[in-house]
Amino acid sequence: MQKLLLPKAIFVPNNSNGNHLYHFLHYRSIVKVRLKWVKNRSLDNIIDKETDLKAACLLKDAIKRFPTGFLTAKSVADWQKLLGLTVPVLRFLRRYPTLFSEFPHARYANLPCFRLTDTALLLDSQEQSIHQNYESDTVERLCRVLMMMKSRTVPLQSLHPLKWDLGLPDNFEKLLIPKYPNYFQFVKALNGVTCLRLVQWQEEFAVSALQRSNESKEMGNKYEQFKKGQTTLAFPMRFPRGYGAQKKVRAWMEEFQKLPYISPYEDSRQIDPNSELMEKRVVGVLHELLSLTIHKKTKRNYLRSLREQLILPHKFTRLFTRYPGIFYLSLKCKTTTVALREGYQQGKLVNPHPLARLRDKFYHVMRTGLVYRNKGANMIPEDILLNDVEDETGPHESEGECETGDDCYVETSEIEEVSDEE
Numbered sequence: 001m002q003k004l005l006l007p008k009a010i011f012v013p014n015n016s017n018g019n020h021l022y023h024f025l026h027y028r029s030i031v032k033v034r035l036k037w038v039k040n041r042s043l044d045n046i047i048d049k050e051t052d053l054k055a056a057c058l059l060k061d062a063i064k065r066f067p068t069g070f071l072t073a074k075s076v077a078d079w080q081k082l083l084g085l086t087v088p089v090l091r092f093l094r095r096y097p098t099l100f101s102e103f104p105h106a107r108y109a110n111l112p113c114f115r116l117t118d119t120a121l122l123l124d125s126q127e128q129s130i131h132q133n134y135e136s137d138t139v140e141r142l143c144r145v146l147m148m149m150k151s152r153t154v155p156l157q158s159l160h161p162l163k164w165d166l167g168l169p170d171n172f173e174k175l176l177i178p179k180y181p182n183y184f185q186f187v188k189a190l191n192g193v194t195c196l197r198l199v200q201w202q203e204e205f206a207v208s209a210l211q212r213s214n215e216s217k218e219m220g221n222k223y224e225q226f227k228k229g230q231t232t233l234a235f236p237m238r239f240p241r242g243y244g245a246q247k248k249v250r251a252w253m254e255e256f257q258k259l260p261y262i263s264p265y266e267d268s269r270q271i272d273p274n275s276e277l278m279e280k281r282v283v284g285v286l287h288e289l290l291s292l293t294i295h296k297k298t299k300r301n302y303l304r305s306l307r308e309q310l311i312l313p314h315k316f317t318r319l320f321t322r323y324p325g326i327f328y329l330s331l332k333c334k335t336t337t338v339a340l341r342e343g344y345q346q347g348k349l350v351n352p353h354p355l356a357r358l359r360d361k362f363y364h365v366m367r368t369g370l371v372y373r374n375k376g377a378n379m380i381p382e383d384i385l386l387n388d389v390e391d392e393t394g395p396h397e398s399e400g401e402c403e404t405g406d407d408c409y410v411e412t413s414e415i416e417e418v419s420d421e422e
Contacts (some may be wrong), residue, residue: 038240042347043339044332050295051333053363054164055083055092056099059242060124061170062102063116070115073104082381086334098369099362109120125361126195130354131169139180141166141292144203146184146198147262148285149309153197158305164303167294167355179344205255206219208284209291210235233261235287236342237325253325256280264288285310287326287340294353296343334356 016338063071076089085092093100099120099332105111116124131138145159145166146152156173169176175183177196188198191408207215214233234257239249259277262268271278289303289310290296298319307316320338330337343349349356 030142035104038324040240040328040330042289043328043341043344044330046344046347047297047330047332047337047339049363050359051408052092053085053359053366055085056096056366057085057164057359057362060099060116060120063114066169069241070103070113071076073112073114076317082383084335096366096369098365104280119365123358123365126361127171127355129360134354135176137198138167138169138176139183140205143183143198144169144265144292145289146196147202147206148288149306150269150311151197152201153189153195154188154306154309155193155195157193158302158309161302162293162298165293165298166283167296167353176323206263208265208288209264210261210284210287235283235323235326238341239325256323256341260284273313278313279319282312282316283323285312286316286319286338290327290338290343294356294359297337297339298336301319303338 036164039238059071059076062076063069073090073093076093079089080087083089083092093114094102097117099117100114101117103115105113108299145162146154162168163170163172173186173196177186181199183199183202185197187195189195195274210233237253256276259280261278262271262281262284264281268278270280271281286303289306300320303310303312304317306312307314317336317338320327321349326341328341332337352360383405
């Protein structure tokens with residue numbers, strides 16, 4: 001792991017975990033500015049769309065796992081909360097006849113059953129091909145997640161909710177993990193919970209997304225200076241409209257950016273937990289974890305389940321509203337989702353993963369079924385199933401430093417009530 005020279009710090013290289021240790025003595029405090037939460041309709045629309053998309057994909061996988069090849073209305077009656085839906089599962093299944101074909105049970109005529117349509121099976125086969133072709137990318141992503149944990153271990157019960165966000169294949173613990181014994185192993189925690197552990201530190205993976213993006217940009221010798229400890233790395237900032245022009249906000253962010261950047265793969269146990277340096281380290285950890293997700297977003301509660309392993313403070317979710325130029329906190333679909341602003345441009349993912357492109361196609365098929373109902377299967381052109389489709393999230397905002405369009409200010413107390421829930 002590279003050596004970073006930090007102000008007023010004692011550097012101790014190569015601890016037992018393969019990381020470097022920093023003993024921080026002191027760092028000057030910076031003045032924080034109280035900011036109001038700003039609603040972003042473009043990102044909210046994306047989150048709203050992908051809530052239904054995720055539920056449909058999870059139902060598809062569940063139907064595939066069932067030995068009968070179909071699900072009954074009775075078996076999914078209690079899945080609404082699990083799938084994150086705001087409507088009953090039966091109504092949701094009937095919304096999308098292009099994916100789910102309804103038929104009566106052979107024994108109980110009044111019991112609706114659902115199997116996958118030919119279109120859904122075709123899309124699923126394309127998804128499996130992507131998982132196979134990009135398996136090394138998936139393994140690397142999972143390694144990076146484990147490398148950020150203080151014990152290089154994560155409970156499966158905390159990893160499973162992140163499965164869709166991280167692009168892990170269904171039944172990854174049975175199909176993927178056993179193929180890589182040099183990377184992963186299952187262990188039992190003291191409380192009996194099954195956990196996934198990283199077998200060996202992977203030094204080649206210990207470079208954060210922020211470091212990689214700066215390394216790849218045409219920045220002259222700036223990145224080389226950073227590696228020598230002569231400069232810092234700045235987080236990309238995209239402020240809601242009006243924030244970027246405020247002198248206090250700019251001054252605060254400039255001071256924040258000047259603080260040393262600490263890779264989320266570095267050991268941070270010796271940093272003062274109440275310091276601004278630790279706050280920037282926490283921002284870096286959350287930035288990296290969101291960068292590892294397919295859609296550059298996840299639910300806040302999924303992150304909360306990893307809080308102790310990631311060495312995050314109790315009220316770390318306040319950082320999402322404290323740094324609105326980096327993160328966006330959405331309250332759509334009766335839950336709280338956090339997104340990485342730099343992951344989206346003009347309402348679309350920047351450099352989307354092939355899995356994200358397939359999911360766009362999946363959503364197009366869903367929408368066709370919703371509009372045309374049972375005739376939807378005949379309304380899907382063959383080339384749509386074989387090629388990528390255009391994004392359908394509707395009107396987009398500008399995602400530049402000063403956004404325009406559908407930003408709207410909301411009283412701070414509303415978002416703080418949600419953020420402070422523990």
